[in-house]
Amino acid sequence: HGENIKETQNLIHQSKTIFEACMVYKNLFFKGDILEPSADGWNLYEMKASTKVKDEYIPDLAFQKYICEKNGIKIKNCFIEYINKDYIKQGNIIPNELVLQEDVTGDVNQIDDIEENSEKYIKIIEQGEPLEISISKKCNKPYECPLKDECRNNLPEYHVLQLTNWRKYWELFEDGILDIKDIPKDEILSSDKDQVIKEAVDENKIIINKDKIRNFLNKLQYSLYYLDFETFDTAIPIFDQSRPYQKIPFQYSLHIQDENDKVKHFDFLAQREKDPRPELLVRLEKEIGQTGSVIVFNKTFEISVLKKLAEDFPKYESFIKDTISRIIDLAGLFKNFDYYNPIQKGRYSLKAVLPAITGK
Template sequence: MNYLTKSLYMSGQQCPRILWFSSRNQLPELSLYDQHKFAQGRELEKYVKKLFPDGTDLGNLEHGENIKETQNLISKSKTIFEASMVYKNLFFKGDILECSSDGWNLYEIKASTEVKKEHIPDLAFQKFVCEKSGINIKKCFIKYINKEYIKRNSIDPIDLVLKEDVTEKVNQVKNVEENSEEYIRIIEQGNPPEILISKNCNNPYVCPLKKACWGNLPEYHVLQLTDWRKYWELFEDGILDIKDIPKNVKLSLKDQLIKKAVDENKILITKDKISDFLKDLQYPLYYFDFETFDTAIPIFNQSKPYQKIPFQYSLHIQDENNKVNHLDFLAQGEKDPRPSLLRKLKNEIGKTGDIIVYHKSFEIGILKDLARDFPENKDWIENMIDRIIDLEEPFKKLYYYHPKQKGKTSLKVVLPAITGKDYSEDNRDRYLFYFKKLG
């Protein structure tokens, strides 16, 4: 018999094709980044469980034993972590089943900083299975992360974790049985369902099968345009190739340029605009870039959940004679890298001259956090922020556009388009390497 687990049910909510592959364990392997995200969720669970000191954890029990012990503990009115329940061929292992004076409550733990609409069907499925198994659910809650929490010495789960009552929203979901029957039928069919790509490919999660499904699109397809309403409209009208967009279709100015670059297969350069951008630059120029990592549970004092902690920077200083000097910082050891980073940066960043970054909101956000968390550095950090120039701007405004950018302006696409060199995943690897050392 094929079981429909909670995670398969959630796959089915996004796309029947993900469900089919997932039920056969045929989804591509998780990236290191996704593995890190899941590990963050498990880390949070440890803190949430501390809020239920009387709970019994069944997480280590094997499937059949867990189901039996869940029934045993329910009969004794005990709160259970990782309780498993089966109804016909529907199965779930839930985060917390709480026995309160009012009855049974379900809690789902999410390592997000807000309650999202995709959390609701997850609880609706659990509630359905519970109730069909004779356990009446009074309330449903999401436990999630307080993004304003600031670590001071040890982690305090009472302040770290927030709770939202989503009972009403869960009660409004009426189609669990119908969906489940449909999903079981899909799992049992011999071939994967053929599904047209849609907004669901990125929503609520970037689909792990996207590379394969989207790989069949033309090289320059309409989903590379910048106006998403227009591109889905074109796509749904069966216009897939940018070259096939009829002349009478009104496109935004940016999308007209993207189409022109594709139609004429040439790089578009607006030299006077680029000259204007360059002529105002104040020397010496500081080419600056942070590398960061973030964790759901803050590691260092004076930091928040998911705060980007800089552990490396790269600084190239170019004088008016085009002489370039390279300086950098890489954190050593396991302690908070920010104080030593700030000491070095303060010495190396001069008081005048433009600071060139790529995608300025990233660097500015980190500098603002540093000024807030280490206020003795506020003045010189603010001076740095005032001098920031975003090198992405000319690309965002399409003063330079290479068809190979395929509508994007991130460094990952601009660098290979201009230089022909590959932009490897080095940055991500460095970040993960550092995170692993922190353990």
């Protein structure tokens, strides 16, 4: 980054706004997002793709500020720039509405351990070996640790962290109960699901709640419509009438199974760059009919996509509402552990459920 560092110094002397300013102090280096001259001193901006300001962004700015000041650059204010998730694109993007700003100078100034932490972290990097750190909630916070799986490989195959009630399982874990088998029989697992998980492990068997499954099947109304959307989302909306990170459906698959178990398949795939939603809605309305259960896996996803479509294309509102009311969630049975194979290890995604049922 030698060239960038030199160019940064250059632009500082000219009092210009600098994008990706680079600076060095001792063995510390940063590349900041924006360094902006102001009346007396400079402002630092950190651009985030997130829709809110998070605590973990603050030390980043404090680190940048520390290096700047060691270079004799006085930092006046620090800002986080983040995305306004309520922004609706209409025509050209309006940057000032898409991007929100929060002055975090006060929070940044409260951080005074940059020097000692930097030394500490560099030592860790230089020693080349990961630290001995015990498994805890911190494995996921504020970011998931890249060594998470590696650590958990050393746990029993069926370990308590696979239970669903996290307060309980951390409690067990901290008491040294790592294996689900070692949970005492009289230990009250407040959650019925955790009872199922333990029973399945203890008795090494698949647990099937036939009544619940029968009820589920009785709810189904033919014809059955198996629906699955594919979506994409972008921080900066690309279509009018859409928001940051809004999931835009561009493809669906629809299998229709009638009373005689005859199956027909329809699908939709967007063409080219234009907004796929209007055409998708026309096709879906035609193909999904007006009666019969609509079966999805994990309905929150499909419902939220459909609800947004209704908001953005109000003329389809009643058709979408009807469709939502027909939705039945196939994941529900697995979420409730009405069918549970111990090899699912507490999970109920398609990826866990399919091998549990088909054996492959």
